[in-house]
Every structure is written in structure tokens, then in C-alpha cells.
Amino acid sequence: MATITQDMRYRLSLIKYADKFGVTKAAVKYKTNRQYIYRWKRRFDGSIESLRDLSRRPHSHPNQHTPQEIKLITDMRRRNPDAGLVVFWVKLMRRGYSRSIPGLYRFLKRQGIMAVHPPNPKYVPKPYQQMDRPGQRIQVDVKFVPSACLVNRQLIGERFFQYTAIDEYSRWRFVEAFEEHSTYSSALFLEHLVKAFPFPIECIQTDNGPEFTNRFTTHRDKPTLFQVHLEQHGIQHKLIRPFTPRHNGKVERSHRKDNERFYATHTFYSFEDFAKQLTVYNRRDYNNFPMRPLGWKTPNQVLRDYSASV
Template structure:
């Protein structure tokens, strides 16, 4: 593939031959058309530089961003350096920006103002707290007993307690999932296990506590039991 300088020298030799022998003979010799010869002959001013390829970039662009639009983008990007493209576009539209989001992206690239995404914060997993004796912490949960495990049409709820140290398990079934059922369960649990229960861990459901209900100021039966 010829370089720009090689092409310019080739064109110069073509033009000089045309000036000496005419356009038709030049077109035949160089295996091209007369329009090509005329094109470079008219451009030639005596220097090889005049025969180099000119830039194809348009002299003007009617759809280019205006100075006020560029200043608006710069202003909002300066104040929102870590805001994503979509959020920045929404803010600009609210401020009167009327271009598409694709145009905004191209303009940000020209301004070298592409948002740099901050690294995700490293999440340090919480170290599991080792239990050292029975009853130090007991987990209690409730689940609906599958209908395939029940004879009849009644609905049951299974309360399960697991001691984290010994992995000992205790479970009971109730017809309702309520604070009263929870109260009955923990009483039966304490009677079944001879060691003292120091801490109970739950999922903070309404059957355990009122902290996340409309009666959050009123202690539940489990709170009173504890």
C-alpha cells in the first residue's frame, strides 16, 4: 500500500507528463481516466505538497453541540463526576438539554469526561461467633408444614429451635403462627432442655416481636418471656 508521499510523487509525475504530452495520452499511459488527470492537474501549483490528500473533515457541522450546550455539560459533569451516564443525562434534560443520550456520550468522549466508576467497597464478612456452651444462643424459626405431610385439610406451622453449640434440635407444630404459639413453644423448649437459654435469635417476624409492626412500643409475649 502506497504512503501519502508516494501517492503525491506519483501524481506529480502524472501531471508533469500531462503538461508535456496532453491529458489523453497521460490517461492512456497511466491507465486512468481523463477526469482523474484534470483533477490533479488543476490542483498542482508546482509543489508535491499540493497533491497530498486533503482532510475529508467538513468545514462546518450544523448538528454540532453549541457553546452553551458544551458549557452546560461541563458544568454538570464537574459537579457530578461519579454520576452514571443515564443519571447525568436525566439531570441535563431537566436543565433544558435537548440532545439524545448517544450525542451526550460522544460529546463526553470528546471532552475526555467519561465518568470513572468508583471501585465497589470491599465487604468484609462478619466472623462467625463461636459458641462455648449449651444455651449460649438458640435459633428459632417457623415454617408452614407442606400439605403433602398432613392427613386432612388443617394447616400447621412447625416451630424449630436449634442450639448453636450442641446442634440439638427441638420442634413442635401449632395450628396458628402467633405470639401465643411462640410463647407456648419457648416454655415447652425450656422444660425439654435442662440447660438455661441465654439468647434467642429469630428473623424478627411478627410472631416473635412487635419491633417492626404498628405496635412496636408494646412488648410481645416472647419479649416478656425473655
């Protein structure tokens, strides 16, 4: 049911007052002119709906589509039912159509002949491969330290890096601070990781950065220093799919947590200061922090339980 507006109630009251006391007195009381009252009295047929404002939309427009253009559009749409707006407009332009894209869009929308595209197929992730033992696969990545944490003026323009390794089985994490983002730093980090991790490492998974692999460089056939050290230790190197950081999700999530728990509340006056604070934070707040995926055990507890069971 249509809503009765305040203007409609006003006009009905005005007409009733004019019928009872005359048009002149009604014009004075309602502070309007006599022509306004006469116009609405002529339109009033006894129902309040007759006092509703009529549409002011014009019946035609000087720039509306011509019959020839309408026929061209409908014929083209019949032959190209799935063409998008821009592609459809280009096809029309090649046949003499001269309207703009917004004008074509409004016409297609008004006629209900817009192309309906089927939804894109949803990404179906592969089942995650659960690890059976510590060291079966370790995710490694590099985090750039936020420049806002460097408060010493002498550090302006300097960049610090956090190398991170996470064991997928136990979530045990090893981090180290570096001043350089290179394959040499990656190789040095690997040596320290092998010494720190209490179990043999079988596989290390990284992204496709040049600090790990030459896969997307001009020396793609030459192994990096990091890969040379992996081969020396008999460790398999697994590369994730390019531009898919979710495949290294555990280490990526730990970096997000670092922003919340560490970098948002700490500042560094030198590289030595940063390296010391990072080591203390990882020892206290990560490897000894209970985690839901581990049944609310800490990474260190998981490693101890595994050692006791073998």
C-alpha cells in the first residue's frame, strides 16, 4: 500500500476548509494562493490518492536512443549474450554506435539486458599434509623490521631483517636478526638453525625470493649459497607456488603475531639491541606459549613429549 505523505494530508485539510469557509479564507489561513487551492480542488476526486504528486519524469528526451540504435543494440546483444559492458560497447562502436559507455550502461540496465556472468569457480584448497615427526618440514621466511621501531637517528635509512623458521609438527620456532637480506644471510641462518633444532631436518620450505633460490633470476640454473648448504646437510628444498604466501601460512601467521606482540610495543636503538630483544621475545613468548593447534601445549612441550615417546 502506498504511503500517505504529509503533503497529501495538508492538501486534504486545505480542500475541506475551503469547502466549508471558502477559498479566500482557506488561502489566508493556510498561507497560500487561491490558484493553488483551485488546482487541487479540480484534481481531487474524493480519494486521498488523487492528491499525490505526479511524476515529473519527461516522457521523452532529445538525446534518447534512436530506433536504429535500439535495433543495433538488441541485435548485437542477441548475438553476444555474455559480452561484458566494455567489450559490448567496442563491438557497437565498430558498427557506427556513438554513445558513451555510461549511456549504454543505463540503456542496458533499463531494458534488463545486461550480461549475467557466472560466478568464478571457488578455490578448493588441497588437504593439508599433517607432519608425523619434528623436522619433517620446516617453513622459513624473512620479515622486514618496521622502520618505525628504529628510534636512533643514526639508523635512518637502515634496514633490519628477521629470519624465521617454524617446524610444522611442533610449531617450534627459531628466529635470528640480520642486517643483510641475501643468500649469504640465508645460508648462515641455516647453519644456526641446524645447530639449534634438536632433531634432524629433512625438508625446508621457502618462497621464491632471491635470498633462497635463483628460480626467477638470470642465473636460474645456478644454485644459491643457501641451496648449496642445504645439499651439504642432505636437506630437501621445497619451493612454494609463486605469489601464494598462504602455502607458507604458519610462518606468515607468526609474523603477523610478531607485529601485535613485539614490534607494536618495542623500539630499537641499535642492531645489537634489536637482536637481543628478538631472542628474548622468541624464547619467552613463543616457544613457551600454549597453542590451540597443539592441544594447548607449548612447542617445547610437544618436542619433549615426542622425545619421550621414541
